[in-house]
Amino acid sequence: MSTVTFREALIRAMGDALEEDERVFLFGEDVAAAGGSFKLTEGLLERFGPKRVRDTPISEQAIIGTAIGAAVMGLRPLAEIMFADFAAVCFDGIANEIPKYRYMTGGQVSMPLTIRMCNGAGGGFGAQHSQSVENWFLNVPGLKLVVPATPADAYGLLRSAIRDPDPVLFFEHKSLFNTKGELPDAPAPIPLGLAETVRHGEHVTVVATQMMRHHAMRAADELAVAGIEAEVIDPRTLVPLDYATIAASVDRTGRLVVVQECPNSGSWGATLVARLVGERLEHLDAPPALVGAPDTPIPYSGALEELWIPSVERIVEQVKRTVSY
Amino acid sequence: MSTVTFREALIRAMGDALEEDERVFLFGEDVAAAGGSFKLTEGLLERFGPKRVRDTPISEQAIIGTAIGAAVMGLRPLAEIMFADFAAVCFDGIANEIPKYRYMTGGQVSMPLTIRMCNGAGGGFGAQHSQSVENWFLNVPGLKLVVPATPADAYGLLRSAIRDPDPVLFFEHKSLFNTKGELPDAPAPIPLGLAETVRHGEHVTVVATQMMRHHAMRAADELAVAGIEAEVIDPRTLVPLDYATIAASVDRTGRLVVVQECPNSGSWGATLVARLVGERLEHLDAPPALVGAPDTPIPYSGALEELWIPSVERIVEQVKRTVSY
């Protein structure tokens, strides 16, 4: 067991995957010679050489296309789209080709590719470099969506993503890169579709991912002082979603608060709430609540961006409202 | 008053808009000389000439970019992206530029553009030409989303979309082009954000758009025979959404069924349900239900596509379940 940063965990996962499986290759803009624009691939070119760790032109459509073609032929492409917002320039490949190829060919191919991208706000990167892009893909069946919050999850889920026979979009939150956590010396992959109950509690179920999981945990600490015990669940993957764990928790607590770093419209939180109330209305003692961002682009100014991102205070307030309903 | 097809209503709306405002110009692939690949712009080149009705190369990014730049400078671009699914190849312009430009410049510009596109399944066009693409944009604040179901709505809403100072994505369902309806001789624009209660009823509120509105109406007729009176509401625009009308109806009926031609995850229906239960759980006498498509791409074969699209029977069954809850 050692303490590593989120960044180090990612590098280690990629290194181990490249080590384990010759079919894995890593490519993207400045991932090789430069070691990544966020230094997330540092040292991998040196370890695995230019055949397996490759730079590309600024051509996201070509990157995604290459991943698709290589995956269909049996390789395990590990592509990087630097900022997740740039998924917009290769959206066609991600939404129209990747998740439909297997289906449209009647199962003739599989699509074992992984696309890593940096999402999330809080760093002052402005409206086009801060989005929670995972929400763009919720209505597109066929993709798996991974949203790790800790170094251990980053490691374990990335290993599983790369091994997975299906396409995985793997989101790395920019504000987490320098956060630290424990990692076993021989860490195991973490299965996709398994939530983690990060904190046990009986009064309310709080569901949150990535940065918001950490905000939720801080909120839970504050709430505990006020006598409210929140159960905090991190789904870790949005597709597949560990609905059973969340539902079981809500059945016990009777109350649900979802915290998400995005507007509520078309969000994973809204999807979860709609499903839960559709299936287990009778278990709810209070209206399920979404703590999300306002319906605006993400402002640059620190003064405004701070207001945009759901804060610990807002979570605390909402949980109190929900619990006292 | 005369009877017109959905297609004729669209052509008339575009013609009237071009007539009314010199700043409006219409452009896209094969919209001019050929009159549109679905003949939705027939005769407009002849009437307004090649300055205002223009063909483009197969370059959706260039089309959207042209719309953005011209809108920022004060024109009223009316662009066509043939199949809505192709919004994927110009997603960056639509999701990262259009809805953020005004915000990112602190209100220095406005974005009075309209993008028309054909969405929807049922014609055997396969997985890449049949999607309900409006759902891709729900989590992107700053866009208005219009989804007309009748010739009169197509006319009135398109007129409003073109006049609107904000960007509007206007979805035209392929299965509706040849449907007919009444249109006044001097039809007025229909404000965006105003739902239509298509049928009054006291037992359950059914919300549906485009093709599904018509399915819902047929279901309502069948249900009436069984003594169930459904109130059918067509929101007509998803953003802005006439939440008040829907909420008032649900307050009365206590029951909600949303019918949508798409998977439920990340859908407008899930968004609506999450908001409604968050704000008015106490008014609900039954779990709100989503009748949507399965989590798969859209199959080509008629035998399968028919199963994919929510059917009148499925709506009837769900309403019965909801009412008898």
Add this chain to the structure above:
Amino acid sequence: MPKENLTVANPPAATPEEQFDWLHTMLQIRYFEDECHRMFAQGLVRGSTHLCQGQEGVVVGACRAVGIDDKVLCTYRGHGAVIAKGAPLDRAFAEILGKANGLCAGKGGSMHLTDMAVGAVGSFAIVGGHLPIALGVAFEAQYNERQEVTLCFFGDGSTNIGAFHEALNMASVWKLPVIFICENNLYGEYSPLATTTPIERLAQRADSYGMPGVTIDGNDVEGVWRTVSDYAARARAGAGPVLVEALTYRQKGHSRSDPAKYRPTGELEAWLERDPIRLLETKLEHLGLERGHLDDLRATAEQEVMDALERARGWPDPNPERLEEDVYA
């Protein structure tokens, strides 16, 4: 890269037998699409259907220049390429009819014919969408050090979309064994090339990517075969991609019931004179083949197509359970 460096060992000329075989396939494609057209008019085929009639020379010439292990990607106008690569006629029909035995189990349709067993990696319906995918297909062979090439067909109109640009550029940087084959049939849907493209010779765009570009007669099947054979040898040797512009003509409308009224008078007629099947037949006659032999071949091909169709029509629709299958592995 200077053009002079591109010459590679010419393949031997094709034998009359080989060319007879090409003709056979071209006729199968022609009759196959006659039936598609008919079925569409009768409402038996859903959605849309895009015929490649008049362009059979390009796909047959190119696909016969490579082997079964080489790969092909094509567009929604892909019946010809997929059949030329070896997909069975009956299962191709079945796919278009949405049958369970279709190449794609009825889930893809006319625009997405795919038969991995013969290296027909996919037919793609988003203009330009498959060009980047061809890179990955070729990359896998390069990565695993197999000397295979990937043929990637697309239309003239597709050369104006962003994916074209990104794909050719990166293919060149990575020296991938892709033969990009632009079937210049003069139109993108209803728009003549000149209204959407400010240059005439699309092969010229290769210069932007430091790769060779050539323009050839797409209706001369042997010429296509020779060019693609040459460039395939070059690509197998590691010299990277090329852009081949094959001049041809779409004898039918863009899709469905497009009557193609936008054509200048006489254009279709002039191109019918240069119909690739007709040209090849004439050539084979010159080579000494008897007319009767050619007539027999036509009859054979037509019969094969009709038999395949009959089989296909007899197959069942997909089972309802198939609806939710094949999303994940």
Add this chain to the structure above:
Amino acid sequence: MPKENLTVANPPAATPEEQFDWLHTMLQIRYFEDECHRMFAQGLVRGSTHLCQGQEGVVVGACRAVGIDDKVLCTYRGHGAVIAKGAPLDRAFAEILGKANGLCAGKGGSMHLTDMAVGAVGSFAIVGGHLPIALGVAFEAQYNERQEVTLCFFGDGSTNIGAFHEALNMASVWKLPVIFICENNLYGEYSPLATTTPIERLAQRADSYGMPGVTIDGNDVEGVWRTVSDYAARARAGAGPVLVEALTYRQKGHSRSDPAKYRPTGELEAWLERDPIRLLETKLEHLGLERGHLDDLRATAEQEVMDALERARGWPDPNPERLEEDVYA
């Protein structure tokens, strides 16, 4: 389009006074960015910041070749272009500091400086994203029959993205008055051009779009000014777009604290010799300007920048109500 047709009336040579004025702006930009760099290091600037130091000759030469009614679009590396077009230094600083009085009310940031009042239509952070937008800006002028041109700046690395291709092609088809100016600073982020692009002269890509393409010395501000003046006159006359490749060098790292270790030894030093400010100063000295005069100008420019920064730092943060404003009109 044959190259010979492109010659247009040469503008008169720039006067020493004009060039002195250019130098003034170049120095303002240089000092402005020195401060940005400092503030970023001190944690006063959020996100990222991309300096154009070394490239001031391109933006000043180009922006001075057009008028206030002409429009400019540029990238996240756009401080220089926006200031050259006339945006006030204090409000530019304020934007980077996220202040209420910022050019964009603090909502855009360093990568999105925009000042519609001076025709700085936008700074864009998605590589290539603004090239298609430049078409629409130019189209509006064409549509309303005003003889304005649009300058569109972008980097060498951006010429590999799809939007570049679509934009240049359609601009050519529609004969739009856009001057596409590629600031070839040899790198896209940390990647040298040669590793991502299989040709050396990016101006050559103009051939694919039937438009003129020229490569010029981007550090010779007068040369840039003359070329852009020429092509602007041509575009105003309705002859359509051009591609100008301006060779220059990014003296700082790509962004933030990139130490630019990937540079070959001596490269930076060689380019510092050809620093555009230095070149222009030397030239003005040759033209008879006294060194003292130049020193005074430096002092003035620096003082202007420091004063602007002081004003900007004194301004308040945006009010919380601004958060939800400016989404819809």
